[in-house]
Amino acid sequence: xxxxxxxxxxxxxxxxxxxxxxxxxxxxxxxxxxxxxxxxxxxxxxxxxxxxxxxxxxxxxxxxxxxxxxxxxxxxxxxxxxxxxxxxxxxxxxxxxxxxxxxxxxxxxxxxxxxxxxxxxxxxxxxxxxxxxxxxxxxxxxxxxxxxxxxxxxxxxxxxxxxxxxxxxxxxxxxxxxxxxxxxxxxxxxxxxxxxxxxxxxxxxxxxxxxxxxxxxxxxxxxxxxxxxxxxxxxxxxxxxxxxxxxxxxxxxxxxxxxxxxxxxxxxxxxxxxxxxxxxxxxxxxxxxxxxxxxxxxxxxxxxxxxxxxxxxxxxxxxxxxxxxxxxxxxxxxxxxxxxxxxxxxxxxxxxxxxxxxxxxxxxxxxxxxxxx
Numbered sequence: 001x002x003x004x005x006x007x008x009x010x011x012x013x014x015x016x017x018x019x020x021x022x023x024x025x026x027x028x029x030x031x032x033x034x035x036x037x038x039x040x041x042x043x044x045x046x047x048x049x050x051x052x053x054x055x056x057x058x059x060x061x062x063x064x065x066x067x068x069x070x071x072x073x074x075x076x077x078x079x080x081x082x083x084x085x086x087x088x089x090x091x092x093x094x095x096x097x098x099x100x101x102x103x104x105x106x107x108x109x110x111x112x113x114x115x116x117x118x119x120x121x122x123x124x125x126x127x128x129x130x131x132x133x134x135x136x137x138x139x140x141x142x143x144x145x146x147x148x149x150x151x152x153x154x155x156x157x158x159x160x161x162x163x164x165x166x167x168x169x170x171x172x173x174x175x176x177x178x179x180x181x182x183x184x185x186x187x188x189x190x191x192x193x194x195x196x197x198x199x200x201x202x203x204x205x206x207x208x209x210x211x212x213x214x215x216x217x218x219x220x221x222x223x224x225x226x227x228x229x230x231x232x233x234x235x236x237x238x239x240x241x242x243x244x245x246x247x248x249x250x251x252x253x254x255x256x257x258x259x260x261x262x263x264x265x266x267x268x269x270x271x272x273x274x275x276x277x278x279x280x281x282x283x284x285x286x287x288x289x290x291x292x293x294x295x296x297x298x299x300x301x302x303x304x305x306x307x308x309x310x311x312x313x314x315x316x317x318x319x320x321x322x323x324x325x326x327x328x329x330x331x332x333x334x335x336x337x338x339x340x341x342x343x344x345x346x347x348x349x350x351x352x353x354x355x356x357x358x359x360x361x362x363x364x365x366x367x368x369x370x371x372x373x
Contacts, residue, residue: 031231031244032303036272036287037251039305040294046307049297052324052331055085055345055366056101057353058094064106066363069334069347070319072122075364077336077345079126079221085366086145091120093132095145107147115149117141123160125221128167128187135161140189153189162219168192168237170224172215176201180215182226184237195235195242198228207262220277220339230254232276246283246303248276253289268315280342280371282306286335288313288320295322295335297371307371319349324367329356333367343370 058066058075066089067074079086084104085096095104109116117136124134131150132143135158142150155161157174164170167187172180182195203212218225224235226242230249233242253272259265274287282297293311298304311322311332321332324346333346346367353362 031247032283032298032300033247033249034276034283034285034298034303035249035251036274036285037249037253039296039308040253040272040287040289040292042294042296042305042308044309045305046297047309049307050369050371052326052367052369054326055080055368056096056098057365058085058087058096058363059101059103060106060363061103064090064092065361066350068317068319068349068351069336069364070314070317070349073120075347076122077338077347077366078124080338080340080345080368081126081130084145086126088120088122088124093120093124093134093143093147105146107143109141109143109147109149115141115152123162125161125163127163127169133161133163133169155189159214160217162217162224163221164224164235164237165222166237170217170235172217176203180226182224182235182242184235192237193240195240197226197233197242199226204258206259206265209262211259211265218275218277220279220337222339223277225277245278246276246298246300248274248285250274277337277339279339279344281373282342282371284335284344286320291315293320293322321349322346324369326367331365331367333369336366342373343368345369 069075073090075087075089077087083098085098087094091108091110092106094106097104121135127133130145133140139155140153159172159174161169161171169185171183171185180197180199182197183191184193186192199215201213201215203210225232231247232245234245236243250272255271269290272287272289274285276283276285281300283300285296287294291313293313295309297307299306309322311320313320320334323330324333331348332352333348336345336347338345346369348365350362350364353365354360
């Protein structure tokens with residue numbers, strides 16, 4: 001989903017352009033189609049296809065509690081690896097034992113000196129080597145799991161980046177008024193290739209207010225995709241070009257190519273926004289419109305809807321909750337971008353956990369939702 005910055009706030013928008021020639025070439029017979037306009041109102045189905053379990057609650061060992069996951073600097077699960085939950089929270093990078101939830105380490109390098117950051121970037125990920133990589137002014141800073149500063153990789157005009165399978169990185173630079181190029185870097189942050197997209201970031205004025213549309217990735221912790229028109233294009237580090245994965249059609253709920261008024265921009269009750277990435281043999285699509293939300297999984301082989309769960313969205317903080325039942329208790333869960341094979345990790349807000357446990361200082365809990373093959 002794209003991010004729209006206006007002087008009065010932020011709204012979501014997908015700025016996408018694709019020529020009719022390239023669009024037709026992407027609609028092969030082996031490309032699945034997800035018709036969100038028809039499927040979003042589908043009754044809950046396939047709920048027995050997924051099994052859920054609670055991952056140990058993170059236990060912070062000092063007075064600092066984890067911030068709400070819906071905040072931009074709140075608790076974000078980045079990776080579950082070697083028995084560790086690795087997440088970012090406010091200015092810190094943190095690791096917890098998955099078995100008992102105890103805090104293994106927590107560190108922050110906020111400051112103005114060498115190897116420090118003014119604020120921890122939301123684009124902070126765990127590399128294939130287990131090191132932390134975070135976007136910073138002019139590039140990417142790297143830290144070990146224990147917090148030791150390793151190095152700074154210079155990347156001028158860095159907009160954002162995300163991890164790819166095989167230890168690679170997909171990078172988006174600040175390019176406006178022309179189609180974006182996706183740059184692929186290896187684990188040592190050496191550029192190995194580039195892929196041309198047909199997506200353009202642009203600016204225009206509404207009622208004397210400047211609106212800037214900035215392309216954003218659709219990502220998990222090992223996948224990066226970008227929407228071209230209605231086609232999800234995957235960044236495959238082994239390929240020389242973007243690979244079409246699925247046509248995702250919002251139909252009558254699609255966003256306009258350009259908003260006419262600020263009221264139209266702010267009115268999200270009639271526009272369907274979504275994010276999508278693969279989870280095992282399925283394509284997960286999490287979508288919302290107004291106060292409604294849908295979590296759906298489609299078979300990547302034939303496009304059939306196999307799982308559909310209806311949730312809600314809070315229009316005050318834009319948090320999304322889907323009901324997941326575990327041992328008779330229904331947990332309101334939001335998706336994370338952390339995927340491990342056929343498992344997607346979800347987060348339960350600390351307010352619910354406080355009510356459930358009676359502990360007002362409860363941290364958010366993480367839930368693993370695993371799909372049967």
